[in-house]
Amino acid sequence: MFDHLDNPNPRLPTEGGARAALAEGRRRVRRRRVVVGGGTAAAALVALGIVGTLVLPGGSDQEQVVVDEGDGRTTSLPRGGIVGEWTPVAYSAVVVGQLNQLLSLRADGTLLAHDGCNDLTSTWREEDGHLVLTSDPVVTTAACPPGFDDRELHRILISEPRIDVWDGDPATLELRSGDDWIAFGRTDGTKPESGERAVWDIDPDNPPSSESSTFTALVTGVSCNNGITDEVLRPGVDPGEATIVITFNVALPSSGAAFCPGNPPERYQVDLGEPIGDRRLVDGGCEPTDIASTSFCAEGPVRWRPPTEAGAFDPEASTVCPESISSLRLSGGTLVAAYDTTYVGLEEVLGEEDTMTNPPAPDTPVSLCWYEGASFVPPPEMGEPSVVDAVSWYVDRLPVGAASTTRDPHRPGG
Amino acid sequence: MSAGEDRDEAFIEAYPALFLRASQAAFRVTGDAGVAEELAQETMIRAYTRWSRLDDRRVGWVVTTAVRLAIDRWRREQRRPRRVVSDPIPELDAVAAQRVDLVRSLAALPRRQREVAVLRYLEDQPEREVAQMLGCSVGSVKRHAARASAALRAALEPPAPITEAP
Numbered sequence: 181m182f183d184h185l186d187n188p189n190p191r192l193p194t195e196g197g198a199r200a201a202l203a204e205g206r207r208r209v210r211r212r213r214v215v216v217g218g219g220t221a222a223a224a225l226v227a228l229g230i231v232g233t234l235v236l237p238g239g240s241d242q243e244q245v246v247v248d249e250g251d252g253r254t255t256s257l258p259r260g261g262i263v264g265e266w267t268p269v270a271y272s273a274v275v276v277g278q279l280n281q282l283l284s285l286r287a288d289g290t291l292l293a294h295d296g297c298n299d300l301t302s303t304w305r306e307e308d309g310h311l312v313l314t315s316d317p318v319v320t321t322a323a324c325p326p327g328f329d330d331r332e333l334h335r336i337l338i339s340e341p342r343i344d345v346w347d348g349d350p351a352t353l354e355l356r357s358g359d360d361w362i363a364f365g366r367t368d369g370t371k372p373e374s375g376e377r378a379v380w381d382i383d384p385d386n387p388p389s390s391e392s393s394t395f396t397a398l399v400t401g402v403s404c405n406n407g408i409t410d411e412v413l414r415p416g417v418d419p420g421e422a423t424i425v426i427t428f429n430v431a432l433p434s435s436g437a438a439f440c441p442g443n444p445p446e447r448y449q450v451d452l453g454e455p456i457g458d459r460r461l462v463d464g465g466c467e468p469t470d471i472a473s474t475s476f477c478a479e480g481p482v483r484w485r486p487p488t489e490a491g492a493f494d495p496e497a498s499t500v501c502p503e504s505i506s507s508l509r510l511s512g513g514t515l516v517a518a519y520d521t522t523y524v525g526l527e528e529v530l531g532e533e534d535t536m537t538n539p540p541a542p543d544t545p546v547s548l549c550w551y552e553g554a555s556f557v558p559p560p561e562m563g564e565p566s567v568v569d570a571v572s573w574y575v576d577r578l579p580v581g582a583a584s585t586t587r588d589p590h591r592p593g594g
Numbered sequence: 595m596s597a598g599e600d601r602d603e604a605f606i607e608a609y610p611a612l613f614l615r616a617s618q619a620a621f622r623v624t625g626d627a628g629v630a631e632e633l634a635q636e637t638m639i640r641a642y643t644r645w646s647r648l649d650d651r652r653v654g655w656v657v658t659t660a661v662r663l664a665i666d667r668w669r670r671e672q673r674r675p676r677r678v679v680s681d682p683i684p685e686l687d688a689v690a691a692q693r694v695d696l697v698r699s700l701a702a703l704p705r706r707q708r709e710v711a712v713l714r715y716l717e718d719q720p721e722r723e724v725a726q727m728l729g730c731s732v733g734s735v736k737r738h739a740a741r742a743s744a745a746l747r748a749a750l751e752p753p754a755p756i757t758e759a760p
Contacts, residue, residue: 186618186621186622187617187618187621187627187630189627190614190617190618190621190627191617191627191631192610192614193609193610193613193614193617195606197609197613197635197638198605198606198609198610198613198638199606200635201605201609201613201635201638201639201642202602202605202606202609202642204639204642205605205638205639205640205641205642205643205645206642
């Protein structure tokens with residue numbers, strides 16, 4: 181079909197080119213070996229061929245020793261290499277359901293993990309180039325939906341497997357067990373400190389302006405906690421082109437059973453690190469989670485809009501959407517549009533990676549809107565803003581994707 | 595021989611064929627041999643960093659990544675401010691114009707559709723091969739290919755000739 185576009189005189193690749201690619205590839209890759217667990221349990225798992233891989237962040241200023249996979253060399257691992265909070269960004273298999281997994285390796289030797297349902301606590305230390313869990317993991321016993329106990333994170337940590345460390349991509353951490361793997365990204369500042377999810381609002385007495393780089397949030401824990409909002413933890417601040425998503429957690433309740441009279445808000449000074457500009461402030465607590473459908477997020481996740489937006493072109497107001505967005509639902513991974521026979525794969529709506537790492541809960545309201553002449557948020561794959569002119573997708577009223585089409589924009593059913 | 599050495603040897607061995615596939619795919623989009631080779635080399639570097647994970651998807655991954663890098667490059671160039679000149683814009687030859695249409699229409703496709711379109715139409719791979727390369731079902735390839743094909747056809751077919759009214 182496109183043979184006529186071929187290069188008639190392609191230059192044949194040389195071995196020098198291969199060596200250069202390999203050298204540069206090696207520079208980007210650092211391999212290390214770490215053992216989680218130890219003793220007979222780990223030895224037995226190794227004997228069974230259960231081997232894991234951790235991908236560590238690069239960092240030229242840290243002591244890092246390259247250890248080729250399989251050659252048996254182990255070296256001292258700088259503790260700073262993996263200290264921090266990690267959240268999953270990809271899995272070897274499609275994971276169904278809401279994910280809120282987290283692995284925290286704290287400098288004080290505490291290991292905390294959340295598999296999406298239960299919490300796992302242990303301690304860790306570095307020993308002769310190995311990462312060793314120094315106490316039996318303590319796991320909460322909440323009743324979980326089917327499949328949670330079998331998740332990669334839960335299984336790998338509980339099993340105390342031998343884990344290799346592999347660095348293929350800076351700021352990435354990967355657990356591998358046989359063909360299964362789970363890749364983490366550093367939470368850095370974009371994810372909140374782990375705890376119970378909370379929602380927030382602007383302090384009406386002290387609202388920010390476009391020039392503000394800090395503002396006061398009123399944070400409310402949403403779990404039953406005897407009418408108390410526990411300690412507000414460091415929020416995640418995720419600045420984007422059109423939005424700044426701020427996500428809060430509060431400290432875990434100290435006791436199990438609790439009454440639910442409603443919790444009062446606590447003030448928290450948020451440092452954005454840069455002026456808000458013409459971006460919206462969005463409550464990440466209202467992004468697809470079990471909270472999203474509650475009254476806390478009934479008005480949507482946007483907590484503040486720039487004053488200039490009122491007089492500017494509003495793409496939402498110009499969209500041609502179905503009258504009732506509730507007619508569009510996610511059902512079994514398929515977006516079903518009620519107004520015509522459109523069936524769109526979930527991965528097409530959210531992008532494959534987003535579908536894997538942050539799938540919306542079933543029955544999440546989704547709108548699919550046609551609009552005309554709008555400059556809008558691009559699909560995630562495009563990376564940077566651009567003008568598109570045909571269709572956009574919203575999940576819980578947040579734009580998650582858009583695309584142009586060769587056809588003229590048209591009204592659904594029209 | 596260690597696993598690392600095995601990996602490097604496998605990479606060196608596979609490099610020529612994969613590099614050619616990557617550079618050819620990139621050339622079909624860019625029409626510039628130098629740029630295509632540059633993109634192919636970057637593709638191969640990235641391939642090395644995830645070599646053990648690519649397994650039998652190497653060809654598909656390399657081809658789609660090379661095209662994606664070419665499209666990214668085209669997008670960056672599109673966004674670059676351009677000086678307005680009074681000289682008439684030189685007309686593109688037919689092949690160059692088709693390349694522009696091709697990259698524009700590929701860039702507009704959702705990622706999965708684009709990957710299928712690149713492998714199915716740009717690389718002329720059969721559906722079963724495409725499914726294997728992308729790790730999805732043949733049915734999924736058919737579905738994405740149909741949509742991508744319609745979009746590409748609309749973008750690449752020459753306009754219908756204008757006929758005079760009787």
